[in-house]
Amino acid sequence: MVPMLDLKKEFGEIKTELLDMLTEILGSSHYILGPKVAELEKKIAEYIGVPSAIGVASGTDALHLSIDALDIGEGDEVITTPFTFFATAEAVIYTGATPVFVDIEPDTFNIDPTRIEEKITPKTKAIIPVHLFGHPADMKEIQRIAKKYNLRIIEDCAQAFGAAVHGKKTGSFGDAGCYSFYPSKNLGAYGDGGMITINDINVAEIIKKLRNHGSGGAYRHETIGFNSRLDEIQAGILLIKFKRIDESNSKRRQKAALYTKLLSGKAKCPSEKDGFYHVYHQYTITSPERNAIQSRLKDKGFSSVVYYPIPLHLQDALSYLGYKEGDFPVAERAAKEVLSLPIHPYLEEKTIEEIARVINGC
Ligand SMILES: Cc1ncc(COP(=O)(O)O)c(C=O)c1O
Numbered sequence: 001m002v003p004m005l006d007l008k009k010e011f012g013e014i015k016t017e018l019l020d021m022l023t024e025i026l027g028s029s030h031y032i033l034g035p036k037v038a039e040l041e042k043k044i045a046e047y048i049g050v051p052s053a054i055g056v057a058s059g060t061d062a063l064h065l066s067i068d069a070l071d072i073g074e075g076d077e078v079i080t081t082p083f084t085f086f087a088t089a090e091a092v093i094y095t096g097a098t099p100v101f102v103d104i105e106p107d108t109f110n111i112d113p114t115r116i117e118e119k120i121t122p123k124t125k126a127i128i129p130v131h132l133f134g135h136p137a138d139m140k141e142i143q144r145i146a147k148k149y150n151l152r153i154i155e156d157c158a159q160a161f162g163a164a165v166h167g168k169k170t171g172s173f174g175d176a177g178c179y180s181f182y183p184s185k186n187l188g189a190y191g192d193g194g195m196i197t198i199n200d201i202n203v204a205e206i207i208k209k210l211r212n213h214g215s216g217g218a219y220r221h222e223t224i225g226f227n228s229r230l231d232e233i234q235a236g237i238l239l240i241k242f243k244r245i246d247e248s249n250s251k252r253r254q255k256a257a258l259y260t261k262l263l264s265g266k267a268k269c270p271s272e273k274d275g276f277y278h279v280y281h282q283y284t285i286t287s288p289e290r291n292a293i294q295s296r297l298k299d300k301g302f303s304s305v306v307y308y309p310i311p312l313h314l315q316d317a318l319s320y321l322g323y324k325e326g327d328f329p330v331a332e333r334a335a336k337e338v339l340s341l342p343i344h345p346y347l348e349e350k351t352i353e354e355i356a357r358v359i360n361g362c
Contacts, residue, residue: 009346036235052204055230059158059180062194063091066176069206080128081111082311083331103328113141126152131160134281159281161187171197189234251345252280262356282340
C-alpha cells in the first residue's frame with residue numbers, strides 16, 4: 001500500500017546526523033529543557049518572526065497553556081472552527097472556557113471570518129483560527145475583528161509550519177502561535193512535542209512558568225502549573241529537521257502542483273488564495289463521490305484518509321454544547337466530501353500520476 005507519508009526515507013537521509021546528535025545529547029546527561037531546547041526556541045522565534053518561542057510537550061499543550069496564560073477560563077467563550085482536529089476544542093475546554101463554533105470557508109476549510117461577528121457575545125475572549133491542512137486562515141480579517149472587539153487571537157499552527165500570508169509567517173499574527181511536532185507534521189519529532197510562538201514577552205514569561213509546575217526557578221512555585229516540557233532528544237532531532245523545512249515545504253508544494261495539474265474534473269483540488277503560502281500538510285480534494293474514489297484508490301493500493309469525517313459540533317463528547325446537524329452546513333458538507341491524498345517531500349511523480357489516473361477514471 002502506498003502510504004500517506006514516508007518517514008523512513010527521511011530517516012535514511014538524516015540518519016548519520018541524527019545518530020551523532022543523539023550520541024551528543026545522551027552523553028551530555030542533560031535531557032529536559034536544556035541547550036538544544038533553547039537553541040530550537042531561538043531558531044524558531046527568528047524564523048517565525050516573533051520575540052519568543054517556548055517548547056512544550058505537545059501541540060495540545062501549546063494551545064492549553066496559551067489559553068491559560070492569556071487568562072481565559074471559566075465563564076469565557078472562545079470562537080473556533082468545527083472543522084479541525086479535536087484537540088483545538090479540547091484545549092479550550094481544559095481551561096473551563098466554552099468553544100463556540102463558526103462555519104468554514106468552502107475553499108480553504110478555514111474559519112469563515114464573515115460569520116465570526118454574529119457569534120461574539122460579552123463572554124467572548126478569543127478567536128482560535130486553525131490553519132487547516134497548511135493553508136493560512138484569513139488573518140487580516142480575523143485581526144480586524146479581534147481589534148474591534150478587543151479579543152485575543154491564538155493561532156492553531158499545528159498543520160502549518162512555514163505557512164505565510166504575504167510573506168508573514170503564521171504564528172506571528174496572534175497573541176500566540178501553537179505548533180505540534182507530532183511525527184507526521186511538516187516539522188515532526190520522533191515523539192510528542194510542541195512550541196508556542198509569542199509576541200508579548202510578559203505572556204512568554206507566564207508560559208515558561210506554566211510549562212514547569214508554575215516555577216520561576218529553584219523549587220519556588222508562584223502558580224499552579226503543569227508538566228509540559230520539551231525534551232532535549234526531540235529538540236535535537238527537530239534542529240536537524242528544521243534545517244530542511246523550507247526545502248521540504250517547497251517539495252510538498254511541487255507535488256501538490258503536479259496533482260492539481262493532473263487531476264481532471266472528477267474532484268475539486270485544494271485552492272491557494274492570492275498571496276497565501278500553503279504548505280500542504282495535506283493535499284485534500286473534495287468530491288460528492290468521495291467514498292467511491294477512496295475505495296477505488298484502496299483497491300489499486302493507494303492510501304487516502306478522511307480528515308475529518310465528523311465535525312466537532314457533532315462529536316458525542318461535545319453534545320453538551322447543544323449543537324445539531326445543520327448548524328454548520330459548509331463544515332458538514334466538507335466532512336462528507338473531503339479526501340486527503342498521499343503527500344510528502346519524497347513522493348514520486350510516477351505515484352502522483354498513478355493516483356491521478358485512478359481518480360480521473362472513477
Ligand atoms: C489542528 C491541530 N490542532 C492541534 C493538534 C494537537 O497536536 P498534538 O498532537 O501535538 O497534541 C493537532 C495535531 O495532532 C492538529 O492537527
